[in-house]
Amino acid sequence: MDNKEGLRWLLSELPKFRRSGVLDEANSDALEKYCHDELELKPPQWRFIYTLFFIGAGMIAAGCVLCVNNFWYNLQAHWQLAVCAIPAALAFVFGMVTIIGQKNQLWREFTAVLTAVAFGVLIAMPHQIYHTIGSWREIYMLALFTSLPFIYIFNSIALTSVYIFMLFGLCYWQTHYPLPGVLAAIGVMPMLHFHISRTSPDRVWSRYLTILLGGFALYYSGFNWYPALSSFALAGSMLYAGWTLSERNETPLRNPWLGVSFVSMLALLGMAGTDVRFFRIETGVSSEEMWAYWLFTGTVLANNIRLFPKSRLDAKRICTALAVLLPLVHLCGVDVYMMKLIFNIFLGVYGAVLMLDGFKRSRLLIYNGGIAMVLLLIVCRFFDTELSRFTRSIAFIVIGVVLVLANFAFFRRQLKQGR
Amino acid sequence: MLTKPNFIRLIVFTLAFAGALYYPVREVLSYEHPRTPPRTFRFRVSGAKLNEKDFEIRPKVSGRWQWVDYIFPRAEEANKLRLDLQPSQDPDAPKKLTFVYYPMSRNFAKETLPRIKNGEAEVVIELYPNGRWRIGELLVDGEPVKERKLGGGR
Numbered sequence A: 001m002d003n004k005e006g007l008r009w010l011l012s013e014l015p016k017f018r019r020s021g022v023l024d025e026a027n028s029d030a031l032e033k034y035c036h037d038e039l040e041l042k043p044p045q046w047r048f049i050y051t052l053f054f055i056g057a058g059m060i061a062a063g064c065v066l067c068v069n070n071f072w073y074n075l076q077a078h079w080q081l082a083v084c085a086i087p088a089a090l091a092f093v094f095g096m097v098t099i100i101g102q103k104n105q106l107w108r109e110f111t112a113v114l115t116a117v118a119f120g121v122l123i124a125m126p127h128q129i130y131h132t133i134g135s136w137r138e139i140y141m142l143a144l145f146t147s148l149p150f151i152y153i154f155n156s157i158a159l160t161s162v163y164i165f166m167l168f169g170l171c172y173w174q175t176h177y178p179l180p181g182v183l184a185a186i187g188v189m190p191m192l193h194f195h196i197s198r199t200s201p202d203r204v205w206s207r208y209l210t211i212l213l214g215g216f217a218l219y220y221s222g223f224n225w226y227p228a229l230s231s232f233a234l235a236g237s238m239l240y241a242g243w244t245l246s247e248r249n250e251t252p253l254r255n256p257w258l259g260v261s262f263v264s265m266l267a268l269l270g271m272a273g274t275d276v277r278f279f280r281i282e283t284g285v286s287s288e289e290m291w292a293y294w295l296f297t298g299t300v301l302a303n304n305i306r307l308f309p310k311s312r313l314d315a316k317r318i319c320t321a322l323a324v325l326l327p328l329v330h331l332c333g334v335d336v337y338m339m340k341l342i343f344n345i346f347l348g349v350y351g352a353v354l355m356l357d358g359f360k361r362s363r364l365l366i367y368n369g370g371i372a373m374v375l376l377l378i379v380c381r382f383f384d385t386e387l388s389r390f391t392r393s394i395a396f397i398v399i400g401v402v403l404v405l406a407n408f409a410f411f412r413r414q415l416k417q418g419r
Numbered sequence B: 001m002l003t004k005p006n007f008i009r010l011i012v013f014t015l016a017f018a019g020a021l022y023y024p025v026r027e028v029l030s031y032e033h034p035r036t037p038p039r040t041f042r043f044r045v046s047g048a049k050l051n052e053k054d055f056e057i058r059p060k061v062s063g064r065w066q067w068v069d070y071i072f073p074r075a076e077e078a079n080k081l082r083l084d085l086q087p088s089q090d091p092d093a094p095k096k097l098t099f100v101y102y103p104m105s106r107n108f109a110k111e112t113l114p115r116i117k118n119g120e121a122e123v124v125i126e127l128y129p130n131g132r133w134r135i136g137e138l139l140v141d142g143e144p145v146k147e148r149k150l151g152g153g154r
Helices: A003-020 A025-039 A044-074 A077-100 A105-130 A136-153 A157-172 A179-187 A189-196 A203-222 A227-247 A256-272 A287-310 A315-325 A327-331 A336-361 A364-384 A389-416 B004-029
Strands: B039-045 B120-127 B133-140 B143-145
Touching: A003 A025, A077 A105, A077 B004, A105 A136, A105 A157, A105 B004, A136 A157, A136 A179, A136 A189, A136 B004, A157 A179, A157 A189, A157 A203, A179 A189, A179 A203, A179 A287, A189 A203, A203 A227, A203 A256, A203 A287, A227 A256, A227 A287, A227 A315, A227 A327, A256 A315, A256 A336, A256 A364, A287 A315, A315 A327, A315 A336, A327 A336, A336 A364, A336 A389, A364 A389
Parallel strands: none
Antiparallel strands: B039 B120, B120 B133, B133 B143
């Protein structure tokens, strides 16, 4: 329990102490005042005033935008430009005040977002006013790259979030030139790494942002040549990190990597064992697409290599590493049907390993993960194998009995350990 | 008093700000203004008694606002709309009027449509050095009319 949580707990318990006579009224009031001062809590009326203030400010801003919008096409071009420059001028003033006045994080976040939005407007509007040559994609990309330095200058997690969400806007333009988009994604990685790897208050949110960033980069460039390798590399990288956080007893909400990467890994293994098209290698890929692919896949593979030795070496981590490396076998000349068979066997082995690991360490989460993998294998093969109905029924009964016995043994062990 | 990290931050912020200004300033400064005065082209509207009801304006979204971009930027739809505007004999005139109406701008409400009277409308077009053009002003029956005051009988 950190200091603030302790103070909140004390505040919630104060009425009880007062009623039971542990504290007299004067001491109780003094303690309450102390807690409020420490927590900087304001009375409820303040919240109401703040809410009204923000609603009012929002309405004024919306009114100004509507007013400008109404008269926009009656303004001369130079007046239109002047209007566009107002947010940038404000951003400059706010930037100076924030830095010179050494303002707190809230100011920094606001200034960073304001500056990025102001330059987005200032870059886009001359294009709209003068109809200059250039596509909206280029304008969008330029606005993204322009906002990147302000993320670092103001150490702003709010602008980082906006930036990552805005990256998805690039998916609107189908393009054979994905390199700038991948570079834009890589540009924000140090910021996320900085927040994740230290005791930042935003580290949990940064974990969620990492998933979004990985998803974007995979969609934008990871499918360009050999999707199997890039997909497994990304899922494997997150799974290592997820296992590590899980062993530090982080709750599922604070550790989104584990759930997302496990489900992704499950889906990928299911697809790899079902459809040979999963191992397709795209032809006619331009050199830029290839560069973008390897920039993303190489970064994720390097992350795998970085995380693997850090982790405690056990069977499930070795299996995760194998899942990342197995798609490379296809590049060595093994045909797609053999790959499908390999992944079917691997899915069964991976599931069994997880079940055993969960059983040995009495971790229900890992054990259930193993069961999910084995069940996935059974369900997938039920639909696409050409065994007779009788054979399938016998196979189902045998597997069902094994699962029931395994569960029985697991719970017996749990009971013995008094959990 | 500024600390050393904040002083560095101030310098970097100023540089980043100046760098971000580079593109818009360059665009504005290097912009070649259109030929002056703007060229005026006269268009005849075919079909007698053409009025607002003859326009098939399909709303982009349900509600009060109807968006013009479904009509004008698409040449192939112009015939369906019976808005057959013929260019004059002027060789500099654009071949298709359908592209004349704000090709880059989409969000124009219904009331910005020209009200065409007596089967004739005049359009003043700014021709830009880069080959693009847009309406600078709209004349109806020879009278300059602000776009906002057009249409809808308001």
